[in-house]
Amino acid sequence: MDCKYFGECGACRVYENGYEAQLNEKLQINKERFAPYFSGDISVYKSLDEHYRARSEFKIWHIDDDISYAMNHIDKKGVVLIDECPQVNEYIAALMPQLLSAIKVNDIDFKLFGADFLSSSSGEIVVSLLYHRALDVVWQEKAKKIAQDLNIYIIGRSRKQKVIIGQDYITETLHVNNDVYKFKYIENSFTQPNPRVNEQMIAWAAAKFSDTQDDLLELYCGAGNFTIPFAKKFNKVLATEISKSSINAAKANMHLNDVHNIEFVRMSVEEFVDALEGVREFRRMKDIDIKNYTINSIFVDPPRSGMGEYSCKFASRYNHIVYISCNPQTLLDDLDILCKTHDITDMALFDQFPYTHHVEMGVKLIKKGL
Numbered sequence: 001m002d003c004k005y006f007g008e009c010g011a012c013r014v015y016e017n018g019y020e021a022q023l024n025e026k027l028q029i030n031k032e033r034f035a036p037y038f039s040g041d042i043s044v045y046k047s048l049d050e051h052y053r054a055r056s057e058f059k060i061w062h063i064d065d066d067i068s069y070a071m072n073h074i075d076k077k078g079v080v081l082i083d084e085c086p087q088v089n090e091y092i093a094a095l096m097p098q099l100l101s102a103i104k105v106n107d108i109d110f111k112l113f114g115a116d117f118l119s120s121s122s123g124e125i126v127v128s129l130l131y132h133r134a135l136d137v138v139w140q141e142k143a144k145k146i147a148q149d150l151n152i153y154i155i156g157r158s159r160k161q162k163v164i165i166g167q168d169y170i171t172e173t174l175h176v177n178n179d180v181y182k183f184k185y186i187e188n189s190f191t192q193p194n195p196r197v198n199e200q201m202i203a204w205a206a207a208k209f210s211d212t213q214d215d216l217l218e219l220y221c222g223a224g225n226f227t228i229p230f231a232k233k234f235n236k237v238l239a240t241e242i243s244k245s246s247i248n249a250a251k252a253n254m255h256l257n258d259v260h261n262i263e264f265v266r267m268s269v270e271e272f273v274d275a276l277e278g279v280r281e282f283r284r285m286k287d288i289d290i291k292n293y294t295i296n297s298i299f300v301d302p303p304r305s306g307m308g309e310y311s312c313k314f315a316s317r318y319n320h321i322v323y324i325s326c327n328p329q330t331l332l333d334d335l336d337i338l339c340k341t342h343d344i345t346d347m348a349l350f351d352q353f354p355y356t357h358h359v360e361m362g363v364k365l366i367k368k369g370l
């Protein structure tokens, strides 16, 4: 990836030795990190080496009467002004200068401090413009014109205000093995940033479950990114997630893909475990008859903070665990608990975040003695 901000911008660190060298370094770091738990080969899944991000957040920096995109500086205070970004997909890259100029021409830059882009792989884009001021009718008219001219959706956000110009979601298409899935991605909700690596993660994780007449339990399901492709491998799926907008999107995505054997429940993992243990009762569980489920497999994809002891101990009761992690450090803490009862049979590294030290890891665990 050629980036003219190499060595300055804090968003990524371009390696002089190139993408492969950096990926290999990440692999070696993680082989050593996980060696106490797994000595086999870690499968590696690469990213495109540029234009791989389908969402990105920029600051808007004001200099005299002008504005620019900006990112934090890599190793000192202050920002780097950005006029192009080779990380973002081609559609966002092409839109960035056009949008900036439309904002200036239409004079809607007053107290604008951020622009977040979310794009599908076919170029549908929703842009969130973040303001330190209330957005009035004049702003709405101008934003409407820009949205029409640039063929995008715009969300204006300020304190306690969300103005939707067009719609607040895009529809993404994912190809997993020979299947095609459609997903509604809602602005400001979690979505995987790197769609081509996401497809490889879903395919890898799905292959770790054998086809069965049993049911699957999924924790941290988001908008059903894994749930929907997994559903055909199981009789039924029970999937939980804390975010209301993600659960609503997950339900819509189930219908969009003509899948009918999933029950989505909006609950934190901790609440869900309490409900199953009978510690607390929840109205949100009233339509779920847990006795109807035969669960031997669990899939988890927690946030960066990991699962923690309570949820890991709960997950340990199931024979098959597939864990996708966006933070190897908290994964290590969780494996410390899970590997007391389970052995790791497979591990994968997904280069979801090229040119950063971050990686996404996949782990398959099977109960000891099975």
Ligand SMILES: C[S@@+](CC[C@H](N)C(=O)[O-])C[C@H]1O[C@@H](n2cnc3c(N)ncnc32)[C@H](O)[C@@H]1O
Binding pocket: 190, 191, 192, 219, 220, 221, 222, 223, 224, 225, 226, 240, 241, 242, 243, 246, 267, 268, 269, 270, 301, 302, 303, 304, 326
């Ligand atoms: C890494 S994302 C994965 C989402 C989904 N699996 C995907 O691939 O898009 C983690 C998800 O966990 C949810 N989450 C965070 N803390 C949670 C908790 N305590 N209980 C349940 N869900 C939680 C977040 O809202 C987010 O959707």
